[in-house]
Amino acid sequence: MSTETAVQPQTAKTGLESVRELLAERSPEIWPALRTATRGAADFPEVLALATMRKKAQRAGIPGGADKTIRLAMVGGSSLYPLHELVQQMIGAESSTGWWETELWKGDYDNYISEVLDPESELYSFKPDVIFLIPSSQRCVYQGSMTDPQDLQRAEATKTADDLLSLCRTAHERTGAEIVVANFLPAAEFDPGSFRVRTLGSNWSFRKLVNLELGLAAPAYVHICDAEFLATRWGTANCYDPRAWFETKQLYSSDFSVDIAREVAGIVASLHRSSKKVLALDLDNTLWGGVIGDDGMAGIEIGGTHPRGEAFKQFQLAIASMAQRGVILAVCSKNDYKNAAEPFEKHPEMILRLKDIASFQANWEPKSENLRKIAQELNLGLDSIVFVDDNPAEIEIVKQFVPEIETIWLGPDPAEYAAQLLNCRFFEPRSITADDLNRGEQYQQQAARTQAMSSGTDMESYLESLEMRSILSEFTEVDIPRISQLINKSNQFNVTTRRRSEAEVEALISDRDHYGFSVRLADKFGDNGLISVVIVKAEDKTAIIDTWLMSCRVLKRQMEDEVVNEIVRLATARGCTKVVGHYLPTEKNGMVRDLFPRMGFALTEETPERASYQLTTEDFVPRKTHIQIDRRAYESN
Amino acid sequence: MNQTEILAKMQTVFDDVFLDDIKVTPELSANDVEEWDSLLQISLVLGVEKAFNVRFRVGEVEATKNLGEFADLIQRRMAEGVKA
Numbered sequence: 125m126s127t128e129t130a131v132q133p134q135t136a137k138t139g140l141e142s143v144r145e146l147l148a149e150r151s152p153e154i155w156p157a158l159r160t161a162t163r164g165a166a167d168f169p170e171v172l173a174l175a176t177m178r179k180k181a182q183r184a185g186i187p188g189g190a191d192k193t194i195r196l197a198m199v200g201g202s203s204l205y206p207l208h209e210l211v212q213q214m215i216g217a218e219s220s221t222g223w224w225e226t227e228l229w230k231g232d233y234d235n236y237i238s239e240v241l242d243p244e245s246e247l248y249s250f251k252p253d254v255i256f257l258i259p260s261s262q263r264c265v266y267q268g269s270m271t272d273p274q275d276l277q278r279a280e281a282t283k284t285a286d287d288l289l290s291l292c293r294t295a296h297e298r299t300g301a302e303i304v305v306a307n308f309l310p311a312a313e314f315d316p317g318s319f320r321v322r323t324l325g326s327n328w329s330f331r332k333l334v335n336l337e338l339g340l341a342a343p344a345y346v347h348i349c350d351a352e353f354l355a356t357r358w359g360t361a362n363c364y365d366p367r368a369w370f371e372t373k374q375l376y377s378s379d380f381s382v383d384i385a386r387e388v389a390g391i392v393a394s395l396h397r398s399s400k401k402v403l404a405l406d407l408d409n410t411l412w413g414g415v416i417g418d419d420g421m422a423g424i425e426i427g428g429t430h431p432r433g434e435a436f437k438q439f440q441l442a443i444a445s446m447a448q449r450g451v452i453l454a455v456c457s458k459n460d461y462k463n464a465a466e467p468f469e470k471h472p473e474m475i476l477r478l479k480d481i482a483s484f485q486a487n488w489e490p491k492s493e494n495l496r497k498i499a500q501e502l503n504l505g506l507d508s509i510v511f512v513d514d515n516p517a518e519i520e521i522v523k524q525f526v527p528e529i530e531t532i533w534l535g536p537d538p539a540e541y542a543a544q545l546l547n548c549r550f551f552e553p554r555s556i557t558a559d560d561l562n563r564g565e566q567y568q569q570q571a572a573r574t575q576a577m578s579s580g581t582d583m584e585s586y587l588e589s590l591e592m593r594s595i596l597s598e599f600t601e602v603d604i605p606r607i608s609q610l611i612n613k614s615n616q617f618n619v620t621t622r623r624r625s626e627a628e629v630e631a632l633i634s635d636r637d638h639y640g641f642s643v644r645l646a647d648k649f650g651d652n653g654l655i656s657v658v659i660v661k662a663e664d665k666t667a668i669i670d671t672w673l674m675s676c677r678v679l680k681r682q683m684e685d686e687v688v689n690e691i692v693r694l695a696t697a698r699g700c701t702k703v704v705g706h707y708l709p710t711e712k713n714g715m716v717r718d719l720f721p722r723m724g725f726a727l728t729e730e731t732p733e734r735a736s737y738q739l740t741t742e743d744f745v746p747r748k749t750h751i752q753i754d755r756r757a758y759e760s761n
Numbered sequence: 762m763n764q765t766e767i768l769a770k771m772q773t774v775f776d777d778v779f780l781d782d783i784k785v786t787p788e789l790s791a792n793d794v795e796e797w798d799s800l801l802q803i804s805l806v807l808g809v810e811k812a813f814n815v816r817f818r819v820g821e822v823e824a825t826k827n828l829g830e831f832a833d834l835i836q837r838r839m840a841e842g843v844k845a
Contacts, residue, residue: 169811172804173777180780205800367819372799378807 139164140173147177152188154181155223162217168378171385172206175213178223191222194392197252197301199231199239201260202375210381211256214389218396233373234260240295248298254392255295256349258306258375259288264334270316270325277324278333285337289346296345304391305342306349306384307335309375312360347391351376354383390549398508400530400550403446404498406513407457407464407486410534410541411476412436417463422601427473428653430605435538440475441650442542447480451551454483454498456511461486471602472595472644473653491518492525510550587682587750590647594683596690598757599633599640606654607642610673615712618673619705619719637661638670639694641757643687645678652678656687660694667695669705672719679715682749688723689746690757696741697758704728707735723747762839767813767832774808787829815839 139161146154158178165171182189194215198204212226229250231239236257239245247255266272266280292303311320311327320326324333335352342348355363358380368374376384408415413425413432425433426440447453453476457464464486468478478484483501485494491511499506506528513519514534522531532548534541599607608626615621624632632638643656655678659671669691674683695703705720709732717735721727724744725737762770764787772785779796783789791797797805806822809815809831815838825831 167811169774169777169808172808176777176780183780206804209804367817368803370819371823372803374803 140170143174143177147181147184147186150184150186152186154186155188158223159217159219162213165382166379168210168382171210171213171382175209178213178216189223190225191219192396193225193227194396195227195229195251195253196392197229197231197247197250197255198258199236199247199255200258200306200375201234201236201263202258202369203233203373204230204258205372207258207374207376207381207385210385211388214385215392218389218393224393236260237291240291243298247295252299252301254304254395255299255301256304256306256388257292257295259308261308261331261375264308264331265327266325266330268325270319270323272325274324277330281324281330281333282337284334285341288338289341289343292346293343302345302347302395304347304349304388305338306351306388307338309351309355309363310360312364347395349384349387349391351384354387355380358383394552399552400451400510401504401508402452402454402482402498402502402510403443403551404454404456404495404509404511404529405443406491406515406518407455407459409514409538410512411440412467412474413538416467417459421466421471422604424467424471426467426471428606430609432538433473435541437473437475439538439541439545442545444475444480446545446551449551449553452482452502452504453480454502454509455481455485456491456494456498457486458488458491459486475651490521490525492522495522495526495529510548512545584750590649590681590750592645592647592681592751593754594646594686594751595644595755596641596686596753596757597644597755599629599642601630601633603642603654604629607657610654610657610675611671614673614675615710616676616715617679618671618713619669619716620671620708621710621713622671624671632659637663639698639758640671641690641694643674643683645681645683645751656683658687658691660691662695662698662700665700666702666704667691667698667700669703672705682747682751684719684723685747685749686751686753692739692741692744692746694757701741703739703741705737705739707737708733709735762836764829764832764836767835768828770812771809771828771832771835774805774812778804778808785828787832788827790827809835813839 139157143154143157143161146157154177158174158181162171162174165174196211196215198208198211208228208230212228215226216223218224229246229252231247236259239247240257264284266277268276268280288305292305295301296303308331310331313327316326320328324330332352339348339350351363363377363380365374365377368377374381405411408417411426413430413436414423416424425436427433427437443453455464461484465478465484467474468476468481483498485497487494491513495509495511496506499509506526510530510532511519511522512532512534513522514536516533519531519533522529530550532544532550534544597603604626608624608629611629612623632640638659638661640657640659642654643658644654645652645656652675655675657671657673658669661668661670672687672691674687692703703725705725707717707720709717720735720737724747725739727735728738729736768785768787775783775785778801779794781794781796783794783796791802802822806817810817813835815835817834817838821834822831825834
């Protein structure tokens with residue numbers, strides 16, 4: 125782990141140094157080196173040094189540069205120097221084979237409104253393809269009092285956003301150019317304290333509202349350079365530099381300018397090439413922990429059995445969220461197909477299923493070949509694929525043999541996988557049409573969630589709105605690690621606190637005197653996984669509850685009611701007329717002290733060490749709940 | 762760091778900022794270099810701050826007459842241990 129983290133800053137540094145050497149040699153190799161170094165550059169002086177070297181290379185006429193020219197106009201309420209140097213440099217590095225040149229026209233400091241409104245302005249004779257507009261923060265201040273009526277403040281925010289959008293419309297109509305607008309930086313000063321969120325008139329609230337209005341009302345030709353998000357992600361206080369404002373009217377601190385420039389370049393690039401469409405995934409140690417061919421179904425780590433299993437599950441959820449939005453999934457794995465497909469078909473904790481995978485390549489061919497097969501099967505270009513692997517060697521091979529394919533190396537820690545994917549930036553929908561297909565569905569889900577929250581005040585309707593579904597299953601090989609984990613870990617909702625080893629749990633599967641079942645619970649917001657375990661011993665006509673435990677995260681969901689229903693159903697099926705339960709008090713399991721009486725059991729005996737309860741199956745009326753049972757134990761599908 | 766050492770380190774910043782080869786001397790000022798305008802000055806100051814890990818106060822770089830005085834200012838700020 126330490127080697128990989130140590131390598132990162134070093135490559136960035138040698139990037140700058142190798143550009144210097146290639147410049148001295150006048151080598152055409154300087155262009156790919158410049159692209160790599162620029163994309164990875166961290167701070168202002170580094171980008172600027174790279175820009176200087178690029179200009180020197182251009183002046184020296186080193187071949188292999190310009191493969192596209194973009195006409196960019198920048199206008200704004202602050203000085204555009206030296207931001208424009210950074211923007212130019214970042215746009216150049218967006219080329220995949222050479223260097224994108226920028227023909228640049230810069231407006232004057234705080235002259236953007238007249239430059240856009242005046243049809244005779246140089247902005248229009250320049251004929252830009254793209255206009256980058258950075259409005260003045262001073263024009264995004266609520267002029268009235270913080271105690272003014274909210275309607276008044278809201279109307280003012282809407283007007284500020286509308287004014288800006290109408291400026292964009294004018295510029296677009298006169299040039300046909302795409303308009304990139306930087307939204308407003310969040311306020312970073314403490315004053316006026318937390319009162320800032322109790323009014324729309326504070327800089328904090330007002331700017332947030334203007335930014336929201338701006339984004340929600342922006343037409344397709346307007347692209348938001350989301351300065352608010354970038355600043356928040358980085359730390360807003362670091363994005364301001366008052367000295368730079370007073371001396372030279374810089375709106376952003378120098379290092380934050382790099383973030384802004386990179387974002388603008390990304391937006392400009394997205395106008396010139398299509399986004400990625402396919403996510404091609406490795407399997408072992410990528411979608412699950414371990415090697416399916418060696419460890420088998422019960423040995424791989426996926427789901428709520430282990431912190432690592434949870435991390436892999438979270439990664440699959442992140443993938444699923446992208447798939448739902450239209451990203452196509454493919455598998456590219458060195459495995460026997462039968463082994464590779466099994467978890468997708470049968471593992472209860474897997475999020476991704478075979479139906480989610482559009483092209484499944486699991487064999488022993490090189491991955492570069494399988495990626496070509498994926499492109500063929502899906503009838504898409506290689507450049508629409510992003511390949512994901514935990515193994516740096518596989519990533520290197522793909523980079524070398526199919527350079528058209530972008531890659532994501534997940535790194536050594538599964539905890540970071542989901543974030544790596546969600547920050548990769550390859551699958552961002554920029555145009556409205558790309559997203560249109562799923563929008564209806566998204567709306568429905570969001571509306572349903574909001575409804576669930578708002579109806580949550582009344583318990584019954586809340587439970588109903590959760591749309592809970594449960595699977596009750598006899599013990600299976602695959603579930604044994606999780607069942608054992610719960611048996612050995614659960615302290616609170618656990619009536620007897622009897623511990624058992626994995627081997628002992630496994631032995632129960634074929635034990636004729638005992639029967640048991642596990643419980644899974646899902647609701648509309650997600651799958652809680654395996655959350656409850658029951659073991660019952662049948663003695664003649666009496667069913668004795670040996671173990672009954674549940675994960676506390678599903679308390680108050682009526683799950684225990686359904687568990688009693690199942691206990692009694694299974695007891696009856698085995699010819700038992702009585703069900704007996706014992707509560708063995710510990711320091712931690714006080715929460716289930718009254719579980720049996722609550723569920724309709726009668727007390728038969730009580731000592732400080734043990735309370736015994738009993739229920740007659742004949743008299744039992746199944747308890748009503750809001751949980752739909754999709755499958756019951758010892759019943760095949 | 763004395764003035765000579767500071768000027769030597771400033772040379773690397775100049776090489777990263779100017780297209781022409783500029784020889785750094787204590788007497789050199791913006792008037793002597795065509796490329797050195799008020800805009801390039803911004804990049805130069807930011808590069809110097811990063812290279813020397815110092816932070817200047819508002820208006821004080823502008824007040825220096827040549828690189829010798831600029832180097833003295835850098836020295837004072839370094840002595841204070843003011844971090845950017």
